[in-house]
Amino acid sequence: MSNITAGNTTGTRPDRTVELTSRRRFLDYLLGTSALATLAAIVYPIIRFMAPPHVVEAIQNSVVAAKLSELPPNSAKIFKFGSKPGLLIRTASGELKAFSAVCTHLECIVQYRPDTKQIWCACHNGQYNLNGENIGGPPPRPLAEYPVNKRGDDVVVNRA
Amino acid sequence: MTVDTLKSWLDERLSISSLGYAAQKKEVPLHRQSIWYYFGGMTLFLFVVQVVTGILLLLYYRPSSENAFESVQFIMTEVKFGWLIRSIHSWSANLMILTLFIHMFSVYFMRAYDRPREVTWVSGVVLLLLCICFGFSGYLLPWNEVSFFATKVGTEIAGVVPVVGKTMLRFLRGGDEVTGATLTRFFGFHVAVLPAMATVFITVHVLLVQLHGMHVPARYQQTHRRMKFFPNFFLRDLIGWLVAIGVLAALAAIFPWELGVKADPFVPAPAGIKPEWYFLFMFQTLKYIPAKILMFDGEVIGIMVFMLAAAVLFVIPFINRSPEQHPRRRLIFNVLGGIALLFMAVMTVIGYFA
Numbered sequence: 001m002s003n004i005t006a007g008n009t010t011g012t013r014p015d016r017t018v019e020l021t022s023r024r025r026f027l028d029y030l031l032g033t034s035a036l037a038t039l040a041a042i043v044y045p046i047i048r049f050m051a052p053p054h055v056v057e058a059i060q061n062s063v064v065a066a067k068l069s070e071l072p073p074n075s076a077k078i079f080k081f082g083s084k085p086g087l088l089i090r091t092a093s094g095e096l097k098a099f100s101a102v103c104t105h106l107e108c109i110v111q112y113r114p115d116t117k118q119i120w121c122a123c124h125n126g127q128y129n130l131n132g133e134n135i136g137g138p139p140p141r142p143l144a145e146y147p148v149n150k151r152g153d154d155v156v157v158n159r160a
Numbered sequence: 161m162t163v164d165t166l167k168s169w170l171d172e173r174l175s176i177s178s179l180g181y182a183a184q185k186k187e188v189p190l191h192r193q194s195i196w197y198y199f200g201g202m203t204l205f206l207f208v209v210q211v212v213t214g215i216l217l218l219l220y221y222r223p224s225s226e227n228a229f230e231s232v233q234f235i236m237t238e239v240k241f242g243w244l245i246r247s248i249h250s251w252s253a254n255l256m257i258l259t260l261f262i263h264m265f266s267v268y269f270m271r272a273y274d275r276p277r278e279v280t281w282v283s284g285v286v287l288l289l290l291c292i293c294f295g296f297s298g299y300l301l302p303w304n305e306v307s308f309f310a311t312k313v314g315t316e317i318a319g320v321v322p323v324v325g326k327t328m329l330r331f332l333r334g335g336d337e338v339t340g341a342t343l344t345r346f347f348g349f350h351v352a353v354l355p356a357m358a359t360v361f362i363t364v365h366v367l368l369v370q371l372h373g374m375h376v377p378a379r380y381q382q383t384h385r386r387m388k389f390f391p392n393f394f395l396r397d398l399i400g401w402l403v404a405i406g407v408l409a410a411l412a413a414i415f416p417w418e419l420g421v422k423a424d425p426f427v428p429a430p431a432g433i434k435p436e437w438y439f440l441f442m443f444q445t446l447k448y449i450p451a452k453i454l455m456f457d458g459e460v461i462g463i464m465v466f467m468l469a470a471a472v473l474f475v476i477p478f479i480n481r482s483p484e485q486h487p488r489r490r491l492i493f494n495v496l497g498g499i500a501l502l503f504m505a506v507m508t509v510i511g512y513f514a
Contacts, residue, residue: 045240045241045244046216046241048240048241049216049239049240049241049242049244049245050216050219051240052239053239053240055238
């Protein structure tokens, strides 16, 4: 700054101070924007890198969940439906039922209890009846039900 | 609360302004060899690049023989900017070894290791060895053909060492062969053991540099001028780092690091297989040593000589003391350093084009 005031006293144009400060401000502006641009060029790829890419999965509309012969009455089996687990139940009366096995409370995997003849979630004692309706504990919604067909010995579960 | 009150609140508790005073006091000598002062900081900067990109790669890398190659492939093809991050990690690793060697040789020829900086030198040699271990362990992680054979050969060399060799080989490989167990170990070394050790030694090294200040070669002791480290020299450092980022990005974009073919333990080694360039001079030398020297295996002799050279590196400040009184000794050390540098350069070039 001293050379600016010195400039005034030695008789240069009086608007020189203004000119110098505005030039300095302009240079500061250039420096600041380039620094920001550089930072952005570093941070942007990093943020994009951290976002996990979408893994495209083929949508599965039906699956052979079990063989009828391996499923006695009053028992159940967890099967893989796409990337999510499903629960296939053969009730005591021999009826076949299929639900999403993901608890509607906090996404634990539910199980069939032959003793109570209910669907039960071990994590927080959630209970569902054999229609998938939430009847006790914290679950807020019923389990999604899937249509079941028999094809010979194969039990086929379809997406609803 | 205004900025000033916040500042004084923090300062009272953390004594931040004392750091400011220290930064104000730090000065960098200016003379005709000042250019070499940049290479230590540059090496440190590239190390930081390695830490940042390495942590990013950890988000997707899977350290097992079944998944490693595929996960790196996933990084290179599916993850946004994955090719950039991995290529920068590989390129920066190589540039870091290069700047480290430049830094070491400049310190050697300017005798910056003289009293009282002997411990700084020793910690630097430790860091050199750590970086070589970083390079060697990181090379295996993509689990491709070249890295598999490089690790086979490299660990085999460790196995040749008399007495402790066999134990060392089994320790490195996690068994008798290079398998998934080796990969798991190398991964552990690369991301946990070596970073922890490097952090300790970098801290010591950098603190010692602050303690003793920058070394001035004897020739410039009387006449040198000085520059404030902060902000003057630091801004120059910053420009260097900015250029480094530009160079890394350009290298990554123009020459993305290759992935190659997945490792298969039952496939013959591909023709023309070579280690990383900083191992080439040893690789090439071992090729020239005859199978038998007197009654010893040539290979064993060669490896022992290299180990001896590494040991000598540690004790240089202790065998080359009081420079002013011994101009002849000074000459001998310069000539020896020159020969070593020339030997490494020539062998590397031959190895590269052979």
